[in-house]
Amino acid sequence: GGIGTRGPGETTLEINRRRTKTRIAQLEDDLRSLRKRRTLRRTKRSRKEMPTISIVGYTNAGKSTLLNSLTHSSVMVGDKLFATLDPISRRLRFPRDFEVIITDTVGFIRDLPKDLMEAFSATLEELLDADLLLHVIDISNEQFEEQMVAVERTLSKLELHTKPTIKVFNKIDLAPAGFVERKVRKHEGIGISAINPRTLEALILAMQDRVAGFRERAVPQSAQIGERVNC
Template sequence: KTLPVISIIGYTNAGKSTLLNTLTHSRMLVESRLFATLDPASRRLRFPRDIEVIVTDTVGFIRDLPRELMVAFRATLEELEDADLLLHVIDIANPRFEDQIRSVEAIVAELSLAHKPCLKVFNKRDLLDPETVEHLCRRHDAVAISALATADLKPLISRMQAIIATLQEPSRDPGAASPSTEPAADTQAGEAAANTATTTDCG
């Protein structure tokens, strides 16, 4: 069976490659410049509930991309068609982050991908006060992280795991027992996520 694919998208320099590095303990190139990630990189990630996925990084989005670069840009994003979940990484410390959200969402719509499940991830939360971060997360239904801190990824991993599990439910064996929905079990899984998720390179 094909593994679910989680694709990391976002405006350039939002912290996508850094998140992939921390999430999967890999060492991808991380640079603060446009299009530092030119080729998608993929890693396998296993969640605590025995759900295995492939996580991919993509080229950074940019507003008003020159027409001559649009063809090449679109070509690098073709793999997004296979994504089961989009992780939209956003630099919440950027004063224009809401404009960047709109730019990314516009490109996603142009690529006819707006129907795909998308989870907003507010990166660099450590640069803002907690109350502001909490308010923005509620407003945008987002998860706040610092991509450099492994411990910060527990809530994100829990949300990713829950979404993928939900997407897989229609293909479950009707006679199979339903997974536990007790709060204590969910909390335990979320707390253990960052410590028990394992990764391998995709070859």
């Protein structure tokens, strides 16, 4: 038979296991092949001495949508696991007229298979150079607090838990207003709807204030908001 079809005597369970192993191997190859490109980009980026912000969060929390809204870009938004593998970067200009690089990263998940953990961690090497993390949380998800903990545990394992972080509670339009207000206050975060730019003002100002200390080493760039960063 063709690739992925049943071999002699294979059960449905065995077929699914074989397909899963094949998919894991493919993902590992894809993730590892990105290392060289990321290292080169980070080296060039550090020479520009521009502050960097990295977006992290559980899978499908709305990270790519937020990147698009902040930078007026059209990054692919995928409702599936590992829709974003290679971190995508854009330039963002703040009202105070200085720029940062903002980067989207692969979505976190709980109980990641051991076979994928090393490769998954490799995709997050970009976070080592970040000056600020935006932890995006889907507040409309009934398990959002468990997902928050899963992300925080992963950051801790990667020794990134001490990075300056803003908790961004996304999809506030899909949850009761009173509930959103209580949870955002409890976790000291900022509530937004990534699909509604009018809700982003408080977040933009908070980001600007947090990275203002890096302004002295930020070199002015002529690029427009949303321009893809290939370095």
